Amino acid sequence: MTPASEPATVTSLPIGSDADLAWVRHQVRQFAAELGFGLVQQTKIVTAASELARNTLVHGGGGQAQIHPLHHGPARGLRLLFTDTGPGIRDVELAMTDGYTTGGGLGLGLSGAKRLVDELSVETEPGQGTVVTVVAWVTRAPAVRPGLG
Amino acid sequence: MHVPERAAADSAARELAAFLESRREQIAQRWADAPLFRTVFTVSRDEAVEACKAVVDALSEVASSGRLESVGAPGFGPVREQLGHMAASRSRSGFTPGQIADEAAGLRAVAVELLHGEAQGPPEREAPDVLLALTVLMGTLRLVLMETAVSAGEELIARQQLQLLEVATPVISLWDGIIGVPLIGTLDSARSQVVMESLLQAIVEQRARYAILDITGVPTVDSLVAQHLMKTVAAARLMGAECIVSGIRPAIAQTIVHLGIDLSSVLTRSSLADALAYALARQGIEVFRRADGASPR
Ligand SMILES: Nc1ncnc2c1ncn2[C@@H]1O[C@H](COP(=O)(O)OP(=O)(O)OP(=O)(O)O)[C@@H](O)[C@H]1O
Numbered sequence A: 001m002t003p004a005s006e007p008a009t010v011t012s013l014p015i016g017s018d019a020d021l022a023w024v025r026h027q028v029r030q031f032a033a034e035l036g037f038g039l040v041q042q043t044k045i046v047t048a049a050s051e052l053a054r055n056t057l058v059h060g061g062g063g064q065a066q067i068h069p070l071h072h073g074p075a076r077g078l079r080l081l082f083t084d085t086g087p088g089i090r091d092v093e094l095a096m097t098d099g100y101t102t103g104g105g106l107g108l109g110l111s112g113a114k115r116l117v118d119e120l121s122v123e124t125e126p127g128q129g130t131v132v133t134v135v136a137w138v139t140r141a142p143a144v145r146p147g148l149g
Numbered sequence B: 001m002h003v004p005e006r007a008a009a010d011s012a013a014r015e016l017a018a019f020l021e022s023r024r025e026q027i028a029q030r031w032a033d034a035p036l037f038r039t040v041f042t043v044s045r046d047e048a049v050e051a052c053k054a055v056v057d058a059l060s061e062v063a064s065s066g067r068l069e070s071v072g073a074p075g076f077g078p079v080r081e082q083l084g085h086m087a088a089s090r091s092r093s094g095f096t097p098g099q100i101a102d103e104a105a106g107l108r109a110v111a112v113e114l115l116h117g118e119a120q121g122p123p124e125r126e127a128p129d130v131l132l133a134l135t136v137l138m139g140t141l142r143l144v145l146m147e148t149a150v151s152a153g154e155e156l157i158a159r160q161q162l163q164l165l166e167v168a169t170p171v172i173s174l175w176d177g178i179i180g181v182p183l184i185g186t187l188d189s190a191r192s193q194v195v196m197e198s199l200l201q202a203i204v205e206q207r208a209r210y211a212i213l214d215i216t217g218v219p220t221v222d223s224l225v226a227q228h229l230m231k232t233v234a235a236a237r238l239m240g241a242e243c244i245v246s247g248i249r250p251a252i253a254q255t256i257v258h259l260g261i262d263l264s265s266v267l268t269r270s271s272l273a274d275a276l277a278y279a280l281a282r283q284g285i286e287v288f289r290r291a292d293g294a295s296p297r
């Protein structure tokens, strides 16, 4: 990835309670709206953030979220990092499978979030913690792609 | 700190303790008229005076232990609860922790005045030290009060959140046997528990056959919210009521599909009006405009 052309400020938010999750969603929505994300895109990235922040809270035992606004030439985007020092994920591929859960959820958080953003990556070490990074770009004038839903 | 300085500080603290003990009654009588005590202990003036005495006793205990600057000094222990009560009462009256601390600062002047009165005649050499010790001690009292005021504020917020939980989930009767729950805001676990309880209770009380959950006011539907909705629908079904979820906005519908959530077990309608029309139709009731267009008498 090319380096950001503008030094963008990073916002860090704690994730320690349900109220913190609400604040993370609120902040992500705010940034997304300011960067020019449309309503559907805003809803998608906020929902992805909600899933990942809740994983940080529930599975990672709490941590923090970072919001990086991205400016690449005319392109605008958001990079979000969800960091915890919890148990880590032993098998990332399995965790990314639809319906896989160790906690009685629907098991759609990670896999679903991946479908809601442009990029999702997981860095994890058993016993050390987990960092999930997502990137979403503002799409200009929603392209009508024939043949695709 | 030099050893002689420490010795001087210790003796000043001891002297302060002695002063507080001997002037306990006068200080208490005058503090009882200060708003911080007068407006909190309203049963009688004696009640306020007793409360003041307890604080003076705590201060002299802290002074004799020499821990003038320590917010955690054990001497404050016996009055912590009382100070918390005072702070909570003031913050309920709309005072900020800062304003409460200012009121506490006002108590210092009274004590200083009495201390000056003490030093009449030939000015004693230690007097400035004792004055300094008193100032430090009153500053510490102020911090203790501020600390309790802040935690009282947190308690207030928690209480308000709880109230909000209950206030924000009304169950409204839409028609005979049809109830509606307009959900507004974040549907976290605590909130959806309240929703589920009030919904099930209303189903029983109103013998409802249909319950409409309107989520127009829910900004985010993620997998947990969806799960809560599905559980609520399943519980209502067990009670013999059919649930209809309405108000799913286009952006939320797309997001739910991408997330991979299967809501096919849940009956949905795009608007509350559609959901109501559906429930009415199922009861054999049809709503239509009169052919002559006239309004009913
Ligand atoms: N930050 C994390 N730390 C440790 N384990 C995690 C973390 N995030 C996810 N996992 C693991 O990956 C599994 C799948 O996560 P995913 O979010 O997809 O499902 P879930 O959280 O179990 O359920 P839900 O559908 O409600 O999100 C989790 O059950 C958990 O075992």
Ligand SMILES: [Mg+2]
Binding pocket: A051, A054, A055, A105, A108, A109, A110
């Ligand atoms: Mg999850």
